[in-house]
Amino acid sequence: MRLRNIFILLAILLVVGIVFYFTSRPEPPPKPPAKVYVWLVEMDDIRHIEIGLPREGKKQAFVKIRQEDKFPWYFDDQRRSPIDVKRWGGGIPLLLSGPGTDRVIAENATDEKLTEFGLSNPRMQIILSLENGDTLKIDVGDSTPAGNTFYVRVPGSRDVCLVDYTWYEVLERLVKEPPYASPAS
Helix, strand or coil: CHHHHHHHHHHHHHHHHHHHHHHCCCCCCCCCCCCEECCCCCHHHEEEEEEEECCCCEEEEEEECCCCCCCCEEECCCCCCEECHHHHCCHHHHHHCCCEECCEEECCCCHHHHHHCCCCCCCEEEEEEECCCCEEEEEEEEECCCCCEEEEECCCCCCEEEEEHHHHHHHHHHHHCCCECCCCC
C-alpha cells in the first residue's frame, strides 16, 4: 500500500512539474524591426559620386575607372588624380549604397517641414550616377536638436528620414579634406 501511494505522489508531482514547466516559460523576445534604408543600390553599381556642401560653396567629385589590378576610384578632375586607398577603402561606396534609418520623420513633407529640417537649403547634396544610367539626388539637411542624426530626404520623394551623424561626417570630410594620394603612392 505504501509503495502504491509513493507512485501516485510521484505521478502527481511529475504532472505538476510538467504543467509548471510549460506554463512558466518566458515568451520569446520580439524580433527587431527590419532595417529600413533611405535608398538602396549595389555599391558596385555606383560609377560617379559628387558630394557638395552648398552652404560652404565646396564640392568634390569622384569617378570609377575600371583597370586591371588597380584601385578603380579617382578624383573627377582633368588629371584623374588618384585617391588615398587607405582613407577611401571600400567604405565610401558602401556608405553611399544606402544608409539605414531607424525612423521616417515625415512622409510627403510640406515645404514648411522641408524648411524646418534644413532641406530647402541643404547642408549637403549628393549625386550618385549608376552604371545603368540612373541618377540619385540626395539632400541632407540640418542635424536634429540632439545632434546625433541628420535629416535626409529620400531621393525622388518628399519623405524625410534620419541618418546617423557619423555617416554625414565621413562624407563631409571627403569634401573638406579630400583624400588625395601622396605622390609616393
